[in-house]
Amino acid sequence: MTLGILGGGQLGRMTAFAALRMGLDVRFLVPEPADSVACFSGVTVADWTDPDVLRRFAEGCDAVSVESEWAPADLLAKAAPGVPVWPAPETLRLVRDKAAQRQRLAEAGMPQPVFRVCTTETAFRESAHALGLPVVVKRRRGSYDGYGNATVRQGTELSDAWQRLADPDGVLVEAFVPFEAELSVIVARRPDGETVVYPVFYTEQRDHRCHAVVVPSGFSSEIEAEAVRVALAAVEAVAGVGIVAVEMFALSDGRVLVNELAPRPHNTGHLTIEACDASQFENHARAVLGLPLGSTSLRTPAACMVNVLGTTSGPTRLVTLPEALAAPGVAVHLYGKAESRPRRKMGHVTVLGASPADARARAEDAASRLVL
């Protein structure tokens, strides 16, 4: 049984570890050499927009998935119509256009920030004032981790935001959400619609980038139940297959709002490798291949993941790895990236603990020891 993956970053790497463990074969198609999957033999480096390349790659795959919503799943589906591609190109089209994603979620009645899709600067200015400043302005496509987003606090900044962020089909503008905290619900869904859902994760961003994830989340059971209800409905609304991560805001009044979806394994789910019976990567592989889904139960009272971001530019040096490995009970994950850059995702650490506070303290300590 062979899983094809378009893309070669850390998500593909960790999916491959999980799939190989189960005895599945994995092959990658990447447009250029990719460090994180260089350890695997089944990597094709080629023009992944070329139908011949895609068809040859897909031949012999039981399913093809993507490592990023930007991979050319649509071209692959055209080039090799007999091979299942999950998530479906239509799901990817919806999710990677943040405006289309909002509209689809609105149609499905999902709670989310008030938003407008504006196709002219005039409409944009009017919408921003109608929503009330501050507003969050998002490029429709290609925005992630804070790139392609702007929080506009004054009317004088609107023109600049429009210039920077508007695509030919406009821009997404959202009411600023004064959230109390953020959370993530990760769902695995099979082509036949069967789903499993992971426990709710408390997530913490720093500088628009995932910093820490903790489980149990600490939210009330009412908020957790609502978050799971919304996540399952949101995944259904975009017909996600494989892992879909639903990032949400928790408000002080007990409501949760969908921030955004990621139609693939997600940074907020990395702790599932150690903390849950089946990791998000294992369930992604199972789901896209139509295999039975694995248990998402926690194996531990609590767990915390902390990201390890690059601090300097240059070849990655592991001189601080021994110090991190000396931290007790820590699972260190590094992604094999040969070059570090400030804020580049280089790895993460996960700690299982007796309580969220215990796991968090030890994970922060271990992550801080890794200077890459």
Place this chain on the structure above:
Amino acid sequence: MTLGILGGGQLGRMTAFAALRMGLDVRFLVPEPADSVACFSGVTVADWTDPDVLRRFAEGCDAVSVESEWAPADLLAKAAPGVPVWPAPETLRLVRDKAAQRQRLAEAGMPQPVFRVCTTETAFRESAHALGLPVVVKRRRGSYDGYGNATVRQGTELSDAWQRLADPDGVLVEAFVPFEAELSVIVARRPDGETVVYPVFYTEQRDHRCHAVVVPSGFSSEIEAEAVRVALAAVEAVAGVGIVAVEMFALSDGRVLVNELAPRPHNTGHLTIEACDASQFENHARAVLGLPLGSTSLRTPAACMVNVLGTTSGPTRLVTLPEALAAPGVAVHLYGKAESRPRRKMGHVTVLGASPADARARAEDAASRLVL
């Protein structure tokens, strides 16, 4: 940081998964193509007795380890004297000669079955009768999983055993041990002598081959403490570095006797992947590279591993994999072997549970679903 591994079976495969996860590079040298590591890019297939091959392989490795005690570590150490090889060739020489292993353990005062090393058939017959039938006769080198061993119950079988099992330097003959149960203690030891030890595992053989491993072992704390004491001393006696598994017999009078050592990750330690903070594979990589050793603590109240052996000869077909994956909370490990054979080790399943009985029942169920 690069770990070289001589050999390409499932032990190397699982060591690589653990090492890669920590951001280490891994390369393999194998004398012929090896399915279980075919998923990795860093595999050299060449004559591993050739000094030039070995020197080129070792260049750039921070340490080289072996996947089997039969790999040519001694030749590598000669060909590339600047590269650490662990376990040391002297350790391997001792361990792979079961007679020399017994003699070394005897010098160290380890409790073990009464034994004789016999270099003539006459001496062998006399020793067998002196020990009292039944006796266990073992080929000095190359015996494993019941191959190269014989239990002799009658004097008339002695001649046949000698013919079949004696090397030019003789044969090992041991008093038959009417053990109550078997157990395994897995030790990780660094080149500087620092060690960590895993919890004691209850092990069950079927037909001379590991069938199931359970933790907690169910032995009394006195027996467990004695087993750990003996294991640490035995590993010290052979100067093991990396993982050493110490298989032992537990007798009804509370004593434990060393059955044999394996100077590498071991089938009885596979459940450490899910059940312990750091797996035997992770600690093997850490130890041979001189990195800090990881915590061997249990993450779970109980765990059980059951082996999945081949049942028929021919290409491996995964038709029963979905059924095994449908068993709740089971970690399925398959080794990527393209060909199955009756009794070939094809994979294993591990289940974490609330109690040994719970984990055992679910692991047996899952393993029985996999027909390969």
